[in-house]
Amino acid sequence: MKKINFISSIFYLLFISFSLSAQNENIERILRQIEQYNTDLKAFTRLKQARYYDSMKEKSLTGLHIESNYLFLGKPGFPHLENVPNNRHNFYNLKIGQEFRLPRYYKSIDSRGKQLRNYLDAQEIEIRQKVLLEAKQHCYRLIHTNKKIRLVKIFKQEAEKLVEAYDTLFNIGSVSILEQQKAVILDLDFENELNQLEIEKLEIQHDLALLNGNKHIYLDDQVYEPNSFLLPMDLIQKQALDNDVTYLKYEQDILLGEEQLQVTKRANLPVLDLGYSMQVEERWSVHGIYAGLNLPLWSNKRNVKANKLEVHYRQYLMSNQKQMIQREVFDLYSKLMTIERYLTKYEVSLAKLEHYEQTLEIALDLGEMTIQDYVNNLLDYKEMHFKYLDMEYEYHHLKNELMRWYL
Numbered sequence: 446m447k448k449i450n451f452i453s454s455i456f457y458l459l460f461i462s463f464s465l466s467a468q469n470e471n472i473e474r475i476l477r478q479i480e481q482y483n484t485d486l487k488a489f490t491r492l493k494q495a496r497y498y499d500s501m502k503e504k505s506l507t508g509l510h511i512e513s514n515y516l517f518l519g520k521p522g523f524p525h526l527e528n529v530p531n532n533r534h535n536f537y538n539l540k541i542g543q544e545f546r547l548p549r550y551y552k553s554i555d556s557r558g559k560q561l562r563n564y565l566d567a568q569e570i571e572i573r574q575k576v577l578l579e580a581k582q583h584c585y586r587l588i589h590t591n592k593k594i595r596l597v598k599i600f601k602q603e604a605e606k607l608v609e610a611y612d613t614l615f616n617i618g619s620v621s622i623l624e625q626q627k628a629v630i631l632d633l634d635f636e637n638e639l640n641q642l643e644i645e646k647l648e649i650q651h652d653l654a655l656l657n658g659n660k661h662i663y664l665d666d667q668v669y670e671p672n673s674f675l676l677p678m679d680l681i682q683k684q685a686l687d688n689d690v691t692y693l694k695y696e697q698d699i700l701l702g703e704e705q706l707q708v709t710k711r712a713n714l715p716v717l718d719l720g721y722s723m724q725v726e727e728r729w730s731v732h733g734i735y736a737g738l739n740l741p742l743w744s745n746k747r748n749v750k751a752n753k754l755e756v757h758y759r760q761y762l763m764s765n766q767k768q769m770i771q772r773e774v775f776d777l778y779s780k781l782m783t784i785e786r787y788l789t790k791y792e793v794s795l796a797k798l799e800h801y802e803q804t805l806e807i808a809l810d811l812g813e814m815t816i817q818d819y820v821n822n823l824l825d826y827k828e829m830h831f832k833y834l835d836m837e838y839e840y841h842h843l844k845n846e847l848m849r850w851y852l
Contacts, residue, residue: 472584475662479580480573482658489572493565500561504554508544542720550711557704564697571690577852580656581845587649587664589838593831594642600827601635608632624816631820678778681847685770688850692770695763702756709748715740777847784840791833801826
């Protein structure tokens with residue numbers, strides 16, 4: 446039987462030293478590319494402009510009104526006027542006016558517009574962070590899947606060698622057809638698992654392409670980022686509070702609400718109405734200008750109360766978000782430390798199996814191990830490496846969540 450030597454290949458796959466800086470640059474390049482081509486970010490840029498223009502329309506002159514009418518008086522119905530000449534009178538009225546607000550109102554609109562831009566910028570940052578966080582997570586999934594694909598390929602090669610060896614032994618009558626078919630089924634299982642992983646890889650690549658404006662992305666995915674580097678938890682908490690986009694959006698939302706409150710209050714100011722009026726009769730006409738005031742004394746009071754409650758509500762959300770950030774950092778950091786300890790233990794256990802293939806080969810050659818025992822040991826060994834890869838992926842998944850405030 447051919448020698449089954451896959452342990453060294455697996456350790457070469459899992460623990461070989463690649464250039465970590467090159468991998469980091471590769472992921473960073475992908476994130477910058479997605480930031481440039483992502484359709485959600487492009488769409489929000491247009492939406493941001495639309496919302497700003499919609500808010501600033503109140504600064505424009507409103508209330509332009511033109512009124513025109515033509516009146517005539519027919520034949521009088523009074524007896525003493527029957528013989529009066531020109532008893533049919535025509536009247537024509539024209540009125541053109543424009544409403545104005547006091548300068549303080551327009552000043553409040555300007556202040557609210559500036560704060561709205563800051564709020565929309567915070568929204569854009571939030572969308573950007575979600576997109577980049579999702580993209581980075583897909584990159585890690587792709588790395589994880591490719592590592593499993595390379596690992597399964599190694600096991601499949603050894604299963605193919607086992608099939609060839611048992612075909613030869615079956616032809617000379619040394620093994621039963623059941624043992625021969627067990628080797629074939631093992632090879633088929635690895636092939637099926639490999640196909641499933643390839644499908645999963647295509648789905649991840651599809652998700653990445655969608656984030657990149659439907660443009661394909663190539664990822665050189667040999668290694669993850671370094672496992673060892675993590676900032677102290679208190680520094681991450683401080684960075685999270687300073688850079689958390691949801692917290693920043695709440696902060697800008699409060700300031701925007703306060704500016705809106707000022708606008709609502711100043712809507713109580715008088716509205717000026719200035720215009721031109723003309724009245725024409727058959728034999729005379731009158732021209733002139735007019736001025737008036739519109740006093741909204743009662744209609745706006747409930748709007749002011751509603752805006753005040755909105756500001757208080759946003760202040761509560763901001764305070765609640767701060768507590769959630771601190772708790773989330775603590776939980777993620779604790780999980781990362783736990784997983785890191787188990788990763789180290791797994792590496793130690795796998796390192797102890799350096800000569801495991803020699804034991805399996807000797808036991809199989811001496812007949813001390815059946816094909817079923819050999820298959821079970823092979824699958825258990827593969828499962829150990831898969832658990833390690835899954836734990837490694839979970840570590841980087843959590844680390845990605847924890848470090849999203851640095852994107």
